[in-house]
Amino acid sequence: MQFLSDNTASVHPKLWDAMRGADAPDAPYDGDAVSKQLDAAFGNLFGRECRVLWVATGTAANCLALSSMVQPHGGVVCHREAHIEMDEGGAPGFYLHGAKLMLAEGEGAKLTPGAIRAVIDPIRDDVHQVQPHAISITQASEYGRSYRPEEIAAIATLAKERGLGLHMDGARFANACAFLGGSAAEAASRSAGEVDALSFGFVKNGGMSAEAIVFFDTALADVAYYRRKRAGHLQSKGRYLAAQLLAMLDGDLWLENARSANNAAQEVASVAADRLIHPVEANEIFLRCTPAERAALRAKNFDFYDWGADAARLVTAWNTPQEHAVALSKAIASL
C-alpha cells in the first residue's frame, strides 16, 4: 500500500476525459480556446483579477514566478527546508541567474515575520551583501503545516514594508485549502490574496503534467510569459495542460481530491497523536518510528520514506483507498 508520495498517483478520470476532449487541433502554445479560459476561471476562484500560466512542473512554476520578482543580483528569503532550497537541483540559481536563497528558520518549515527579519535585518545595506528582493513561503509547508490567513497577512505586510515580492509555493495548496476549510474559494482567496504569485500545484493532486502560476500582481506575468518560453516550458500542445487545470477547477474537483487525501491522512493521524512530529494539516504525516517499527510496517506491505533515523514520512493521495488508510491506522496502533 502506497504512502510514498502523492507525486506518482494516477491521473483523475475527469482529467483524462478533459484531455481527450481537447484533442481536436487548435491554435498552438497558449493560443487555444482552453488556455484562454484560465485567467477567468482562476479569477473566479480567487475572486480577483489574475493572470495564469500553465507549466509542467512545480519547479518551473516556482522559479518562473520568482524570476519575475527577483533580479540576478538579489535574493529570496525562504525556509531552510523549502523545496526550492532542498529539492529543485539548483533551479532557482539557474532561473534567477545566480540570485541567492537566504535561509530562514521556523517551526514546521513555516516562516514568520520574526524569522524573516532575523535573516534580512543583519544584511548591511551596501553592495557587498546580496539584498533580498522577495520572500517565498510554502503552503502547505514541507512538513505539511498550513499557514493561517493571518499568518500570511503578517508576512505580506512585512514584504510590502520592505519592498519585497511575495511568492507562495503551493505544491500542496489544495491540501492547505481543504484543511483550512470554509468555502474553497474563500479559503483560497483569503490565504492567497496578499501574495504576488502563487505556484498552484495540481500534479500531486490528481493531475498529470499541469501546474498553474497564478499572478495576482498581473504585471509580473509579462516577464514570466517571456521567461516560460525561454525556459522551454511553452508546450506547443498547451491545450492538454489547460484542459487539466480547467477540469480540476470544474466543480471544485481540486478541493474534493485534496479533502480526500487529507481525510486519509487524518484517519492515520487520529491513531498516532503521540507519534506525530508535526500536526497534520494537509496530507503528510511525520511519525516518530523506530527502525524496527518501520520494518514491521513494511512487512505489512506499507510503502513510505524513512525520515532520518527515527521517523517516517507517509503521504496520502487523492485516491488513497479508505481501506488502506484504515489498515495503516491499525498497523500503527498495533506497533
Added chain:
Amino acid sequence: MQFLSDNTASVHPKLWDAMRGADAPDAPYDGDAVSKQLDAAFGNLFGRECRVLWVATGTAANCLALSSMVQPHGGVVCHREAHIEMDEGGAPGFYLHGAKLMLAEGEGAKLTPGAIRAVIDPIRDDVHQVQPHAISITQASEYGRSYRPEEIAAIATLAKERGLGLHMDGARFANACAFLGGSAAEAASRSAGEVDALSFGFVKNGGMSAEAIVFFDTALADVAYYRRKRAGHLQSKGRYLAAQLLAMLDGDLWLENARSANNAAQEVASVAADRLIHPVEANEIFLRCTPAERAALRAKNFDFYDWGADAARLVTAWNTPQEHAVALSKAIASL
C-alpha cells in the same frame, strides 16, 4: 482544412492508450518501469548504445543537449534561420549561460562544411573572440530539407577535426527518415550515427508532450541529467512521457506517422512543382503564391501561414486526411 502546422495535431490513439496504460502509480521522475526501457528501445532503433532523456518540448531538448557540449564562454554554429536562433525565445542564451550562436548561411537552411568554415575560420584564436564549442544542424531543416547521410558525415568529420560537439535538432527527424527511405532504423542510424546528441521530436508527429534527447556520446548525458532537473523539466509523473515515446517506437509508429505526413505533402507538391521554393523532403511545403492566390485558397477554407509577401508555408501532419491533401492539390492547380 488545417495546414498551419504539425505542432497542433491530435495525439495518436495508440499514445492515449499507452498513457492510460501507465496510469498505475510507479516510481516518480524517471525511476519508473517505462522510463527505464528507453535506453534499450532507442539503442535498438539506432543499433548502438545511447542514453535517452525525455523532455516536454523541442526547445528544452535542443538546449539541454547543447548545454552538455558548450561551456558558457563558447559558441554554437548554426544556420541563420535555425529554430534555436529564430524561434526559441532566447532559450539557448539561457541554457548555455550566455554562450553565443554563430550564424552560418546555407541553402534551404542546411549547413555545409564550407558554410561552417566560413564562420569559424575567421575567428581569431584569442580570448577576445568567442570560440566555437559545437555545431547544431536541423534534420529536416527549417525549410523541410533533409540532410543525406554523407552530408552529415562531412559535417561530423569537420566537427571532429575542430574538436566541436555535434548536435542535431530533429524536431522533424521522423519526416527526414521517412523521406530518406531504407528501413527506418538504418536510415536513422546512418544519419544520426555521427552526431553526439539528437533532439528526436515526437510532438509534431502525433505525440502529446514528449520529446527524446538521444545521447550517442553517452558521457554527455551525465551533465544533461542534472541540467534537466535544474531546468524544471524532470516531471514527477515521467511515466506518461516515457509511455508516449515507447508507443511511438513500437511497430515503428513514428515512421508510419511521418510517412503519412510526407505523403500528404508530396500529394500537394506534385501539382505545384513550378511554385516550390524548396524541394519537399519532409512535410513542409513552401509555395510561391501571391496575396490574391493565398486569399483564394483561404476562401476555400485552407488554413496556412504566409511566408513573407509572396509565399505560403503549408505543413501536413500525421493525420492530415488524404482528401484534404487532394483538395488542396486541386485548389493549387486551379489557381
Added chain:
Amino acid sequence: MQFLSDNTASVHPKLWDAMRGADAPDAPYDGDAVSKQLDAAFGNLFGRECRVLWVATGTAANCLALSSMVQPHGGVVCHREAHIEMDEGGAPGFYLHGAKLMLAEGEGAKLTPGAIRAVIDPIRDDVHQVQPHAISITQASEYGRSYRPEEIAAIATLAKERGLGLHMDGARFANACAFLGGSAAEAASRSAGEVDALSFGFVKNGGMSAEAIVFFDTALADVAYYRRKRAGHLQSKGRYLAAQLLAMLDGDLWLENARSANNAAQEVASVAADRLIHPVEANEIFLRCTPAERAALRAKNFDFYDWGADAARLVTAWNTPQEHAVALSKAIASL
C-alpha cells in the same frame, strides 16, 4: 614607430601625479574623497545631472551599463562590427545573462534609425522571438567615424519611441568630441545628452586603468552599483581610479590628449586621401594598402595591424610624436 593601437600608450604624467596624490589611506571602494567628486565633475562637464561609476575596462563599462537596461530575456541592437559583438569575448552574454546581440548593418560601423528598424521591425511581437530592450552605438565607431549630434538625436528618438534604452560605447568618445569641435563640454553634452548611459573611455587616451560609466538616466546607476561589485569590479583602492578620471577632466586634459591623437591622424590622412577606406574622424586610419606596401612600411619601422588582405589599420595615441606622424605621412606618400 608605434601605430598599433592607442590601448598600450604610456600613462599621462598628470595621472601619475594624481594617483600619487591619492596615496594616503582613505575610505575603501568608492567611499573615498576622490570618488565622491566624480558625479559633480562629470555633471559639470556635461552640464546635467549624472551618476558616475569607475571601472577598469571598457568591456566592464559597456556590459555594466547595458545590464542596467536589458533583462536577461531581451536583446541589444548593435552594429555587426561593434566591439561588444566582436571583441569582448562574449562578455555581453555573461553580464546580460544570456540576452542577445541583434546585429545591424551600417556604413563605417555606424547605426542609423533605418538600420535599426531593419533589425527590430521584423521581430514578431511574441514570446518566440527575443525582443529588443536597448540600442548600443559606438562613438567614435569601430572605423573611427563620429556620430553627429543630430544623428544621435535621431537614434535617441527612435529608442524612446520603441521604449528602448540607449547606450553609447565611448571607448574613443574623447576623440569623437575633439573631432566634432566646439567647446568640449558642449560637444560632449550635445552628443551624449540623449543617451541613457555612456561608457566614457580614458585608458586609450592616456589613462592607466580607469573608465567611467556615466549614467544620464540616474536610476539605472542603482542597478549598476550592485552589478559592479557582483562582477568583481569594485576595487578596494578605488581612489586611484577616481584620481585618474579627475585628472583627465581637470583642465580638459582628456580633450587635449584626444586632439593630439586626432591631429597626428589627420597628419597621416592628409597625404593619403585616395587610400582612405573611411573618413578619418577620430584617431584611426584605415588605408588601402597592398601586402608589398605594408611590408615597405614595416621595413621603415612602422608598426600597425593588417586589416584583411588589402588594408592596414593605423592608430595614433595622445603621445604619438609629431615626427612619427610626419615620418609616416612621408612613407605613405612615397609608396
Added chain:
Amino acid sequence: MQFLSDNTASVHPKLWDAMRGADAPDAPYDGDAVSKQLDAAFGNLFGRECRVLWVATGTAANCLALSSMVQPHGGVVCHREAHIEMDEGGAPGFYLHGAKLMLAEGEGAKLTPGAIRAVIDPIRDDVHQVQPHAISITQASEYGRSYRPEEIAAIATLAKERGLGLHMDGARFANACAFLGGSAAEAASRSAGEVDALSFGFVKNGGMSAEAIVFFDTALADVAYYRRKRAGHLQSKGRYLAAQLLAMLDGDLWLENARSANNAAQEVASVAADRLIHPVEANEIFLRCTPAERAALRAKNFDFYDWGADAARLVTAWNTPQEHAVALSKAIASL
C-alpha cells in the same frame, strides 16, 4: 590612527617604481614582457609549475578560479563566514552561473574535513540536490586564523577522494605565510601545494590593483583565461598589474610587508591576551570590548570597526607605524 582595514593602505614605493618602469608601450593585455614573466616568477616561488593570471580584485580572483572548477549545476563548500558568501555581493552566483555555495561551520572561520563532510555527506546523490564540485578555504581565514600545512593536506585529501576541486582564497595569504614561518617559499609551497588554484592577494599587502590567480592545476587556467576576458577583467595595459606582482615577489617584498603587518598585530595582541576572541595568526585582531571601551579608544583617535555589540576588529597593514601599534597597545592595556 588607522586600524580599519589593510585594504586602503598606501601603495608600497617599490610598486610605484615598478609601474613607472613599465610605462613604455608594450603589447596590450597580457602579451607584454612583464606579464610573460609571471608564470616563471611564481613557479620559482612555489617550487612547481604554475600558471598565473593577474586580476584587479580578490572577488574576481576567487570567482574566476572557482569558475574553472565548478559547473553551473554544481556547488562550492565554503565556510559560513567566508568572503565569497558574505562580502562579494553575490559574485559567485554570477561567475558560476547559479552554482550554489554550501555553507560549513568551523571555529575561527576555518574548515576541517569533518565540517566539510557534515555538509556533503547528507547530500543525496541524485539530481534533486546540488552536488558539490569544489571546496574553497581561506588562508588566513576571515578571523585571521592560519591553516597549518597538515590541515590543508587533510582537506586536500578529502577533496581528491571526492573528486572535488580545491581553491584557496588567499586575500591575506602573505600574512599567513609570514605567520607560519620557515622560509617564505617553503611555507607557501607546503601550504599551497595541494590546492588547485590560489587567489594570492597583494592589494591588502601594499599593492594598488593587482591580485594573482595561481593555478597549480594548470589545465584549469585554460578556462580562466577565457573567463577573465569575458568578465571584463583583461585590462589592456596589463603590464601595470604584472609590474606590481613582480615587484612584490622581488626580494620577497610581499613577505616583508606581511611580516611588518603581523608584527604590529602581535604588538597589540601581546597586551590583550585576555580580550582576544581568536588567536592572532595574521594581521587581524578581534577584541572583546564594550561600547564604552570602544568609545574610549576612538576618543584617543583610533579608527576600527565594531564587530557586533561587544567586540572590535582591528587590522594592521604593511605600513602601520610601529608607534601606532605601541600606542594602541597602551590604550588597550589602560582600558
